Amino acid sequence: MSGRKKSLLKVIILGDSSVGKTSLMNQYVNKRFSNQYKATIGADFCTKEVVVNDRVVTMQIWDTAGQERFQSLGVAFYRGADCCVLVYDVTAPNSFKNLDSWRDEFLIQASPRDPEHFPFVVLGNKVDLDNRQVSTRRAQQWCQSKNDIPYYETSAKEGINVEMAFQVIAKNALELEAEAEVINDFPDQITLGSQNNRPGNPDNCQC
Amino acid sequence: MEVEQTSMRSDTNSTSEYLDAEGDPDAIEPETSLYQEADFEQEAEQQNHSIISELRDGLDATRDTSALSPEPGQHTKGLAASAESLALSTSTSAKTEDSISGLEEEYDYQHDSLWRGQKKHIFILSEAGKPIFSLHGNEDKLATLFGVIQALVSFVQLGQDAITSIHAAGIKFAFMQRSSLILVAATRSNMSVQQLQLQLGDVYNQILSILTYSHMTKIFEKRKNFDLRRLLSGSERLFYNLLANDSSSAKVSNNIFTFLTNSILVFPLATAIRSQITSAIQSNCSKIKNLVFAVLIANNKLIALVRMKKYSIHPADLRMIFNLVECSESFKSSENWSPICLPKFDMNGYLHAHVSYLANDCQACLLLLSVDRDAFFTLAEAKAKITEKLRKNHCLEAINEELKQPFNAKLYQQVVGIPELRHFLYKPKSTAQLLCPTLRHPYKSLVELERLEAIYCDLLHRIHNGSRPLKLIYEVKEREVVLAWATGTYELYAVFEPVVDKATVIKYVDKLIKWIEKEYDVYFIRNHATF
Numbered sequence: 001m002s003g004r005k006k007s008l009l010k011v012i013i014l015g016d017s018s019v020g021k022t023s024l025m026n027q028y029v030n031k032r033f034s035n036q037y038k039a040t041i042g043a044d045f046c047t048k049e050v051v052v053n054d055r056v057v058t059m060q061i062w063d064t065a066g067q068e069r070f071q072s073l074g075v076a077f078y079r080g081a082d083c084c085v086l087v088y089d090v091t092a093p094n095s096f097k098n099l100d101s102w103r104d105e106f107l108i109q110a111s112p113r114d115p116e117h118f119p120f121v122v123l124g125n126k127v128d129l130d131n132r133q134v135s136t137r138r139a140q141q142w143c144q145s146k147n148d149i150p151y152y153e154t155s156a157k158e159g160i161n162v163e164m165a166f167q168v169i170a171k172n173a174l175e176l177e178a179e180a181e182v183i184n185d186f187p188d189q190i191t192l193g194s195q196n197n198r199p200g201n202p203d204n205c206q207c
Numbered sequence: 208m209e210v211e212q213t214s215m216r217s218d219t220n221s222t223s224e225y226l227d228a229e230g231d232p233d234a235i236e237p238e239t240s241l242y243q244e245a246d247f248e249q250e251a252e253q254q255n256h257s258i259i260s261e262l263r264d265g266l267d268a269t270r271d272t273s274a275l276s277p278e279p280g281q282h283t284k285g286l287a288a289s290a291e292s293l294a295l296s297t298s299t300s301a302k303t304e305d306s307i308s309g310l311e312e313e314y315d316y317q318h319d320s321l322w323r324g325q326k327k328h329i330f331i332l333s334e335a336g337k338p339i340f341s342l343h344g345n346e347d348k349l350a351t352l353f354g355v356i357q358a359l360v361s362f363v364q365l366g367q368d369a370i371t372s373i374h375a376a377g378i379k380f381a382f383m384q385r386s387s388l389i390l391v392a393a394t395r396s397n398m399s400v401q402q403l404q405l406q407l408g409d410v411y412n413q414i415l416s417i418l419t420y421s422h423m424t425k426i427f428e429k430r431k432n433f434d435l436r437r438l439l440s441g442s443e444r445l446f447y448n449l450l451a452n453d454s455s456s457a458k459v460s461n462n463i464f465t466f467l468t469n470s471i472l473v474f475p476l477a478t479a480i481r482s483q484i485t486s487a488i489q490s491n492c493s494k495i496k497n498l499v500f501a502v503l504i505a506n507n508k509l510i511a512l513v514r515m516k517k518y519s520i521h522p523a524d525l526r527m528i529f530n531l532v533e534c535s536e537s538f539k540s541s542e543n544w545s546p547i548c549l550p551k552f553d554m555n556g557y558l559h560a561h562v563s564y565l566a567n568d569c570q571a572c573l574l575l576l577s578v579d580r581d582a583f584f585t586l587a588e589a590k591a592k593i594t595e596k597l598r599k600n601h602c603l604e605a606i607n608e609e610l611k612q613p614f615n616a617k618l619y620q621q622v623v624g625i626p627e628l629r630h631f632l633y634k635p636k637s638t639a640q641l642l643c644p645t646l647r648h649p650y651k652s653l654v655e656l657e658r659l660e661a662i663y664c665d666l667l668h669r670i671h672n673g674s675r676p677l678k679l680i681y682e683v684k685e686r687e688v689v690l691a692w693a694t695g696t697y698e699l700y701a702v703f704e705p706v707v708d709k710a711t712v713i714k715y716v717d718k719l720i721k722w723i724e725k726e727y728d729v730y731f732i733r734n735h736a737t738f
Contacts, residue, residue, distance in 0.1 A: 008337055008347055008434060045354035060350040076361030080335020080431035113430060190556035190578040197553035
């Protein structure tokens with residue numbers, strides 16, 4: 001509870017299995033990349049502090065399982081997210097096609113207050129590979145059609161654009177947070193004898 | 208391409224085979240991990256631990272043994288191993304070697320032996336897994352751990368169940384879910400899960416006391432991602448003070464015992480003085496509409512309570528008041544008008560409290576609690592009259608005298624003939640008040656207090672055990688003889704010198720009970736007056 005200026009953002013990473021969600025997170029947080037593939041079961045967590053507009057922001061990154069059989073915690077994980085990162089693999093057209101359902105799934109599960117303006121970011125990963133199958137234009141078009149989702153092409157392996165993408169993620173999520181004012185309707189005055197404070201309350205073990 | 212291939216293979220594998228692969232080559236066996244911290248630290252940096260994989264490993268490993276759940280009837284079986292993954296899977300917390308200049312240095316608590324070695328931890332988080340409070344360490348830097356806690360809670364919730372506790376490596380974790388909050392206590396002490404939950408209940412009440420239930424629920428209904436710290440900032444001291452009630456805070460104090468027995472302490476006063484004080488409050492407040500409670504306290508003990516007819520005050524609510532007064536120095540310098548929610552009285556609204564000390568020369572604090580938010584001047588006037596009256600009939604002097612002379616000096620003097628009685632707790636069944644002498648030798652030192660605390664925790668737990676409550680416990684321990692006795696009218700917990708035999712203990716207990724009965728009205732308030 002320290003410091004009013006501090007912020008914490010819950011960031012969810014979604015996408016098909018093996019598009020590189022965990023690798024992106026690792027590259028961003030630990031500056032490391034491994035070619036070995038290990039599927040995520042359930043979820044992993046990472047924390048990273050960044051500075052956005054002179055504010056220290058802690059990013060609480062929730063890296064989820066792409067494989068359906070490991071997604072045991074859907075709703076629970078999406079709940080209360082500040083930003084959602086959709087990842088696809090530029091060499092795997094199916095992973096791009098599935099962005100639609102990942103986005104829908106998120107909006108249904110997380111049911112954010114203003115789904116139209118919920119901050120998503122799309123990352124086309126593995127641009128370091130030669131056999132690219134999804135063109136930049138195609139991806140950009142899709143993003144535009146979804147209320148102008150910011151789009152970045154990344155390589156978790158080479159560290160291309162990763163830092164910048166996450167910086168944008170933090171910035172967009174933070175803007176939304178700033179808009180939300182603290183709700184200031186003070187609770188009603190207590191009415192004696194009302195339901196809430198009935199004298200006969202059995203819980204009232206007396207002092 | 209290699210990535211693609213491995214991924215396809217992994218897709219076709221069955222879950223269990225996959226898990227084996229996960230454990231190899233660099234995964235850590237949950238059973239051994241805690242004891243290999245030096246190695247673990249290095250490895251941890253190279254890999255992401257998946258909490259659920261650890262959890263499943265744990266489940267598999269314990270399925271056959273099933274001996275890891277020490278509290279029968281609780282659905283925590285097999286989760287023991289996951290406690291270790293609590294420590295494990297958070298290891299990915301960022302070490303920003305690349306940290307942006309200007310940031311304070313990133314600190315990794317999970318590898319800090321001081322942080323890990325704390326006797327007690329308390330964590331509060333939102334349902335979304337966002338940190339709200341950590342007793343030790345900056346909660347922002349523990350964001351990963353909070354995520355793991357949320358995962359554990361949700362995982363069990365998914366099976367239409369609720370996680371109550373985890374027991375692992377000598378640490379108890381107690382969980383509590385209330386409205387949109389998750390509260391967790393972890394301890395190495397002797398406190399039972401129920402006792403930890405009582406503590407979490409107090410913490411939850413403290414949040415309600417600041418925000419009210421309705422306000423907090425409305426906020427989370429509108430925004431599940433709300434950072435509750437925004438509304439609680441500035442109130443941190445209340446939480447720290449509330450939780451600094453046992454030896455884990457390295458303070459020698461008595462507060463733990465009121466909390467453990469869900470009671471409060473009464474300021475000892477002669478019956479005549481107390482009734483004079485009560486009537487001074489009554490006569491000056493009886494005509495004030497909407498005044499619900501008048502509470503006079505000194506030194507964390509209740510001097511007098513006057514209440515509106517039909518309403519009573521819950522000990523948990525009184526503890527909120529004590530806590531507020533104890534950690535608000537500013538009350539000493541001026542009159543205050545402060546909203547406070549007493550959750551057991553009405554969790555959805557604020558009472559408005561006129562708070563002030565009786566006089567510069569009398570450090571007793573008077574709280575006049577009204578439902579009327581415009582009552583300040585009426586109450587201020589009443590307070591002035593009360594002080595005047597108490598000065599006139601020498602009650603201020605009587606209070607001061609008691610404040611100067613710690614009451615247990617007197618108490619022990621009067622309980623003469625029992626020098627072997629080291630300490631005791633006495634709680635009548637009819638009220639939530641506790642008689643508890645301040646600590647004396649040998650429990651003045653922290654180590655000894657810890658032992659005393661452990662003894663009482665254990666006795667209280669066994670007397671109040673839901674499935675098998677005991678009525679009488681007599682135990683000869685290495686360094687003391689202990690007794691717990693629950694009758695129809697009181698509970699007594701007493702600690703004697705180790706040399707005393709059973710017959711003598713019985714004789715002494717008899718003597719003590721007789722003495723308490725005789726002095727009852729000095730140390731307890733039978734009935735609280737009404738306006």
